[in-house]
Amino acid sequence: MPPKAKAAGRVRAPAKRKLAEKFSPGEVLTDMAKKSWKLGAPVGQGGFGLIYLAEENSAKPVGADARYVVKVEPSDSGPLFSELKFYMRAAKPDQIRNWMKSQKLKSLGVPRYWGSGLHVRGEKSYRFMVMDRFSTDLQKKFEENGKQFPRKLVLQLGLRLLDILEYIHEHEYVHADIKASNVMLGYSDPNQIYLVDYGLAYRYAPDGVQKEYKEDPKRCHDGTIELTSIDAHKGAAPCRRSDLEILSYCMAQWLCGRLPWEDKLQDPLYVKESKIRSRENISEFMSKCFSSQDKPDEIQKFMEEVKSMDYQDKPEYEKLRSILQAGLKSIQAKDDGKLEFSAVDTAAPKPPKKTLKRKVAAEEAESGTGGSPIKKKRVPTKKEANGVEKSPRKGQKRAAHTKKRSSPKSTDGEMATSVSPGPAKRGRPKKIR
Numbered sequence: 001m002p003p004k005a006k007a008a009g010r011v012r013a014p015a016k017r018k019l020a021e022k023f024s025p026g027e028v029l030t031d032m033a034k035k036s037w038k039l040g041a042p043v044g045q046g047g048f049g050l051i052y053l054a055e056e057n058s059a060k061p062v063g064a065d066a067r068y069v070v071k072v073e074p075s076d077s078g079p080l081f082s083e084l085k086f087y088m089r090a091a092k093p094d095q096i097r098n099w100m101k102s103q104k105l106k107s108l109g110v111p112r113y114w115g116s117g118l119h120v121r122g123e124k125s126y127r128f129m130v131m132d133r134f135s136t137d138l139q140k141k142f143e144e145n146g147k148q149f150p151r152k153l154v155l156q157l158g159l160r161l162l163d164i165l166e167y168i169h170e171h172e173y174v175h176a177d178i179k180a181s182n183v184m185l186g187y188s189d190p191n192q193i194y195l196v197d198y199g200l201a202y203r204y205a206p207d208g209v210q211k212e213y214k215e216d217p218k219r220c221h222d223g224t225i226e227l228t229s230i231d232a233h234k235g236a237a238p239c240r241r242s243d244l245e246i247l248s249y250c251m252a253q254w255l256c257g258r259l260p261w262e263d264k265l266q267d268p269l270y271v272k273e274s275k276i277r278s279r280e281n282i283s284e285f286m287s288k289c290f291s292s293q294d295k296p297d298e299i300q301k302f303m304e305e306v307k308s309m310d311y312q313d314k315p316e317y318e319k320l321r322s323i324l325q326a327g328l329k330s331i332q333a334k335d336d337g338k339l340e341f342s343a344v345d346t347a348a349p350k351p352p353k354k355t356l357k358r359k360v361a362a363e364e365a366e367s368g369t370g371g372s373p374i375k376k377k378r379v380p381t382k383k384e385a386n387g388v389e390k391s392p393r394k395g396q397k398r399a400a401h402t403k404k405r406s407s408p409k410s411t412d413g414e415m416a417t418s419v420s421p422g423p424a425k426r427g428r429p430k431k432i433r
Contacts, residue, residue: 298327
């Protein structure tokens with residue numbers, strides 16, 4: 001008898017790699033430059049190991065305010081090895097400092113590389129990398145805010161990510177996995193953002209020679225499925241326009257809460273075709289994401305600019321910045337350096353202050369001493385609607401009016417803090433590698 005066919009849709013899962021063992025606080029690692037780093041408490045976990053607080057080695061223990069973190073993973077695991085290539089080539093502190101000076105930038109959200117090496121413990125070998133410490137990631141902020149960011153904030157984020165992408169593009173790399181969970185807030189400055197996780201970073205122009213467009217079926221849909229570029233869906237290596245396309249999806253998602261194809265993320269072909277249709281008809285895409293009165297023109301213009309690019313084209317970064325800056329101007333805002341994650345309702349009126357006469361009248365009405373007191377069990381006539389007679393005596397009219405103004409039914413406080421709920425909460429973006 002012929003062998004039974006395998007059940008459709010079942011794929012054998014790859015063997016799970018073991019995480020690096022947990023190191024105790026005080027463990028000292030020595031990098032390739034012979035610099036020693038002391039570990040503190042673990043503060044996070046990557047795919048293959050833990051992330052520890054760290055400081056330069058000294059007699060003091062590593063405190064909770066440590067400025068650095070160390071990623072540690074088994075030396076035979078791949079992700080950190082791939083990241084290290086980018087950091088060692090393009091993220092040395094002097095490189096970043098010189099770029100900021102040449103571009104007249106006050107800040108640049110590229111994590112700085114401080115050292116790396118191998119650490120042997122017993123018969124096991126571990127790879128490690130030292131980098132800046134960060135605070136929370138943007139995905140947590142997005143979820144805390146009902147999966148919707150204010151327009152000003154989104155445009156500010158777009159401008160800062162453009163600065164970051166221009167830097168890494170000029171250093172021969174593309175990121176290929178821009179998303180909220182890969183954008184971190186600074187530890188010492190929460191108004192600064194950093195683009196992290198260069199595990200999918202690709203050297204698109206080694207030694208200045210750009211790679212040519214070539215589709216590889218084995219590489220189809222690399223990246224985070226809802227945000228990855230059409231190039232990646234087709235199996236082509238990422239390029240500069242790929243990063244900008246991903247950035248446009250991020251900005252749209254942060255503004256409207258949900259992209260049109262997020263209903264079928266388990267179907268990569270559906271997502272791919274949806275993105276292709278959206279690129280062909282950007283106006284239709286915008287209508288699916290936004291109501292007519294809330295449609296941000298700058299996002300459409302940004303997407304149209306990216307659409308006009310060829311695979312090997314160098315982006316016009318300044319033109320893209322001007323599009324986002326025009327968006328800020330249209331809402332009478334500017335990039336003031338402050339990241340405000342919740343929209344503030346400035347239109348809510350403050351309760352009116354009582355004048356002395358009104359205050360006295362209110363007190364008289366409540367005590368029944370002012371004007372003609374209102375009898376408790378008296379049934380008002382039709383003409384006494386709202387507590388005012390057709391020809392009221394002076395004290396009565398003033399008392400009734402004041403009582404209405406000081407009614408406890410005022411909702412001013414609620415109006416000032418209410419936020420429209422965003423789409424239903426879902427998990428973190430699904431990553432396909």
